[in-house]
Amino acid sequence: MALDLSKTIKQLDSLIGRLKNGQEDRDQRLYLALEAMKATSPESLQNKLNNPSPRPFLWANATERLADSHWPADVPDDFSVISVDGSHIDVDRHVPVACALINIGGCILRYGTQPNAYLFNKPRIYSGNELYLTEQDQKITEVSVEGAVLGLKRTVEEIRSLEPLLNNVPPDVPTLLLLDGSLVLWGIAGRGYPPIVRKEILQEGLIPALESLRLLALNQKLALAAYVSLPRSTEVVNALRLHLCTSDAGQCARLCSNRRSPISPCSMVNHLMDRDLFERLLEPGQRSGVFMTNSTVVSQHYGKNHQICFFYLHSGEEIARIEVPLWVAENNDLLSLTHTLVLDQCHRGVGYPVAVSEAHEQAIVTGPDRQRFREMVEASLTKKGLPVYTSEKSRSKRMAWL
Numbered sequence: 244m245a246l247d248l249s250k251t252i253k254q255l256d257s258l259i260g261r262l263k264n265g266q267e268d269r270d271q272r273l274y275l276a277l278e279a280m281k282a283t284s285p286e287s288l289q290n291k292l293n294n295p296s297p298r299p300f301l302w303a304n305a306t307e308r309l310a311d312s313h314w315p316a317d318v319p320d321d322f323s324v325i326s327v328d329g330s331h332i333d334v335d336r337h338v339p340v341a342c343a344l345i346n347i348g349g350c351i352l353r354y355g356t357q358p359n360a361y362l363f364n365k366p367r368i369y370s371g372n373e374l375y376l377t378e379q380d381q382k383i384t385e386v387s388v389e390g391a392v393l394g395l396k397r398t399v400e401e402i403r404s405l406e407p408l409l410n411n412v413p414p415d416v417p418t419l420l421l422l423d424g425s426l427v428l429w430g431i432a433g434r435g436y437p438p439i440v441r442k443e444i445l446q447e448g449l450i451p452a453l454e455s456l457r458l459l460a461l462n463q464k465l466a467l468a469a470y471v472s473l474p475r476s477t478e479v480v481n482a483l484r485l486h487l488c489t490s491d492a493g494q495c496a497r498l499c500s501n502r503r504s505p506i507s508p509c510s511m512v513n514h515l516m517d518r519d520l521f522e523r524l525l526e527p528g529q530r531s532g533v534f535m536t537n538s539t540v541v542s543q544h545y546g547k548n549h550q551i552c553f554f555y556l557h558s559g560e561e562i563a564r565i566e567v568p569l570w571v572a573e574n575n576d577l578l579s580l581t582h583t584l585v586l587d588q589c590h591r592g593v594g595y596p597v598a599v600s601e602a603h604e605q606a607i608v609t610g611p612d613r614q615r616f617r618e619m620v621e622a623s624l625t626k627k628g629l630p631v632y633t634s635e636k637s638r639s640k641r642m643a644w645l
Contacts, residue, residue: 272511277523279511280309280483291486298492300501302485303478303553306572307532312525315583321355322580323418324588325408326598328606329397332613334374334389339631340620342370343389345397347404348605351411352598361411364605365404378439386440391430395440398428399448406455409465417464419584420456423599426469426551426566432540445544453549457570466577467568468585470596474564477502479517479534479555484509517555518562525557530565530582533572556585560594 288305327349334343348364369388376386388396405420412418431444456467487508488495498505503513521531535552545551552572556563565585571577588596608616624631 269514272513273515273519273523276480276483276512276515277310277520279487279508280520280524283309283483283486288482288486298485298488298495299499300481300484301478301537302481303534303536305479305482305532305534306552309479309483309532310524311532312529313532313582315528315530315586316579318583318587319355319417319580321353321357321416322584323354323412323416324352324421324584324596324598325405325412325418326350326352326421326423326596326602327401327404327408328423328599328602329401330606330608331393331397332608332616333393334387335617338617338620339624339629340370341374342368342620343374343393344368344608344616345393345400346606346608347400348602348607349404349408350598350601350605351408352601353412353416355416362601362605376439376443378437378442384437384439386437391434392436392440392444395428395430395444396448398424399444399452402449402452402456405467406452406459409459414463417580417584418466419581419588420465420467421585421588421596421598422467422469423603424469425471426568427536427538427541429538429540432538441544450544450546450549453545453568457548457568460570460574460577464576464580466571466581466584468571468581469566470585470599471564471566472595473561474516474518474555476517476564477515478536478553479520479531480512480515482534483520484512487511517564521555521557521562525555525562527557527559528586529557531555533578535569535572554582556582556589558586558589558594560589563589 288309327347329348330346332344334341344366346364346366348362350363351359351361353359374388376388376392378384386392401422409418428444428449431441453467456465459465460467484504488504489508490498490506494506495504499509504510525531531554533552533554535550538551541549541551548568548570550569551566552569553564553566556565563585565581567578567581571581585596588598591597592600621631
């Protein structure tokens with residue numbers, strides 16, 4: 244039986260009613276939070292953020308005042324934007340052959356005196372030993388490359404694919420490498436993965452790929468960034484929360500959660516997100532100051548050069564979070580290039596970066612694609628005279644009943 248929407252509409256109406264009733268209080272707290280941001284001095288903020296006691300929430304380190312804003316530079320006469328995205332088909336126990344597929348799609352967009360566009364996608368099937376991360380010390384440790392681990396591997400493959408694409412761009416042309424989503428592998432934190440996962444995904448995967456790009460950027464104007472649309476982050480809100488807090492760490496740990504506090508003045512920012520603040524602070528085209536994430540994944544595994552920084556951008560249509568590695572954030576030319584070209588991409592894409600949209604279109608694996616892939620696996624088995632089988636559960640789902 245399908246979802247009975249008639250049984251949920253009253254609950255939905257009640258939910259919306261509660262939101263409406265709390266809107267006035269939320270607006271007042273947002274106003275007070277903005278005034279507190281504007282009044283925060285760099286010295287007092289840094290003193291509080293750099294010498295914190297443990298708290299039950301994640302905050303960002305600020306390199307400027309919380310309320311600082313910046314306008315973009317002029318768009319270069321010639322530049323390129325390279326974007327990649329990925330999609331995958333996970334291992335399916337109802338398919339006769341254990342295999343997974345990662346499809347990397349992308350585009351190279353050249354602007355200026357020699358405009359050009361190159362679109363591509365590169366699917367790859369993984370099977371056999373490729374579906375396991377294996378390490379042998381005193382005993383063998385194996386982790387299946389499926390589910391969340393396959394998603395992590397796909398992210399690494401996306402970033403690895405960027406370096407070869409630079410061969411298609413003249414080194415004297417300013418270039419932005421633009422990814423969809425976060426540069427922080429949040430999914431690797433708090434999962435209890437064995438060390439082999441962090442080793443393969445981070446130490447031997449992501450970090451070498453980032454380092455190769457950093458070294459290339461030493462000799463050409465090359466920036467790397469990731470675009471997070473409609474971000475739900477609260478790291479800047481929590482930096483303000485920490486600055487306002489008058490409680491000791493023990494009281495905070497007992498009474499507060501990662502999203503709210505019952506104690507004033509910290510309760511001022513309850514349920515607010517970073518984008519709520521910067522929607523009011525930034526003019527269209529402006530970016531915020533630069534912040535650095537305190538994610539333990541980054542601080543413990545990314546190394547000094549690849550700490551992840553971010554700023555918020557008012558694209559004209561939304562407040563987006565733009566993430567960059569430290570080597571971009573510390574280079575004013577590369578930081579300015581990132582701001583300018585991301586904004587330009589949003590204007591060309593009617594609110595969303597056109598290169599990211601094109602990369603997504605090349606990478607996406609649709610529902611019919613997944614079914615066709617399964618049929619191709621079965622057809623290949625039949626052609627080779629190998630048995631084709633499936634679970635009764637899968638067979639039942641494909642049959643029409645009453």
